[in-house]
Amino acid sequence: MDPQPKEKDKAEIIEFLTKTFHQGGLMNPVSAALATSMERKALPGEDGAREGRIAWGTISDMQLVVNIIPTKEGFKVKEHVGVKKIMISENSWDEYDIAYTTYSYGNEIVKDAASPYIFRDDGTDIIEAQGEISVDLSNAKKPKISIESNAISYGHHRLKEELHSHSVLQWIIDFVQNAFGYNKVEVLEPVSINENPSQSPETPSPESPSQPTF
Numbered sequence: 001m002d003p004q005p006k007e008k009d010k011a012e013i014i015e016f017l018t019k020t021f022h023q024g025g026l027m028n029p030v031s032a033a034l035a036t037s038m039e040r041k042a043l044p045g046e047d048g049a050r051e052g053r054i055a056w057g058t059i060s061d062m063q064l065v066v067n068i069i070p071t072k073e074g075f076k077v078k079e080h081v082g083v084k085k086i087m088i089s090e091n092s093w094d095e096y097d098i099a100y101t102t103y104s105y106g107n108e109i110v111k112d113a114a115s116p117y118i119f120r121d122d123g124t125d126i127i128e129a130q131g132e133i134s135v136d137l138s139n140a141k142k143p144k145i146s147i148e149s150n151a152i153s154y155g156h157h158r159l160k161e162e163l164h165s166h167s168v169l170q171w172i173i174d175f176v177q178n179a180f181g182y183n184k185v186e187v188l189e190p191v192s193i194n195e196n197p198s199q200s201p202e203t204p205s206p207e208s209p210s211q212p213t214f
Helices: 007-020 029-037 157-163 168-180
Strands: 039-041 053-055 057-070 074-088 101-105 108-112 117-119 127-136 144-154 192-194
Touching: 007 168, 029 057, 029 074, 029 127, 029 168, 057 117, 127 168, 144 157, 144 168
Parallel strands: 144 192
Antiparallel strands: 039 053, 057 074, 074 117, 074 127, 101 108, 127 144
């Protein structure tokens, strides 16, 4: 992409950036994708459900590093995320073995948990993930979003059991498609899912071939 885009393309590029960076957006492709991944199918009539889904957990302690790198065609966004604590929603306390007490408050039965969290006693990450996306603005009317790398590792067995069947790759694809209405996100690298949380999340997985995803 020309470092100085043509005047006729500036409006389209500005509109695209305004839309995709709103409230973080593409600046946080990994953390935003993780946040939306902690949901399950809602039970009939379950309080708090949205579009048939309900959150079972919320990230409450997270550290992230974001790098935005200019390229000839546009820019790249690299994000590394370390999650240390997740607050488990009341609807999932039993499933995640959260200790709680119940008491009556008027005509209601109220639950109370002193520590409704998943975390490690040594303070290390329970989830470590990274991803890199590339945005090609060569065609200002149809910017192209590609996922160049992605990886995740788990430091807690319950999260591994819950999330291992999914992938950060698919979460990023879903996030981009749902947030920005993109029907196609190109995948340039395979997903990496580390079995050993002591390994770097950048270790590539030999299991998944690289392929475009629609």
